[in-house]
Amino acid sequence: MWRTFVIFIEIVILVILLRTAFVQYFLSDIQQTVSGWIEAVVDIPEQQSLSVLREQFFYNNMLLQPHQTDYVLDITESKEKLESFRQFYCIKKDKNPFIYGQNLIRLCDQIESTDF
Secondary structure (H helix, E strand, O other), X not given: OHHHHHHHHHHHHHHHHHOOHHHHHHHHHHHHHHHHHHHHHHHHHHHHHHHHHHHHHHHHOOOOOHHHHHHHXXXXXXXHHHHXXXXXXXXXXXXXXXXXXXXXXXXXXHHHHOOO
């Protein structure tokens, strides 16, 4: 009987403790940190393929201006930016003020050859 009473008191104290604002804040902070780690792990394959695309393009185009290099780094930052670039400048053939001519053709070819 005494054990049951002690276990019941421990459960009540645990419930009261878990309902405090500090513990709630602490647990939500842990949840955000862990979800951030999970998102980072999920993005690893995408970032690796974007990095490979970026490095291949830079390897084949050594004569880019600094602003062109910055632009390529920016559009290969995420899959969404790369897809937007592809839609506007590779498919719709819109004019791009940063990458044009053979550089644009090479970049579009490399984007088409990668699996996204």
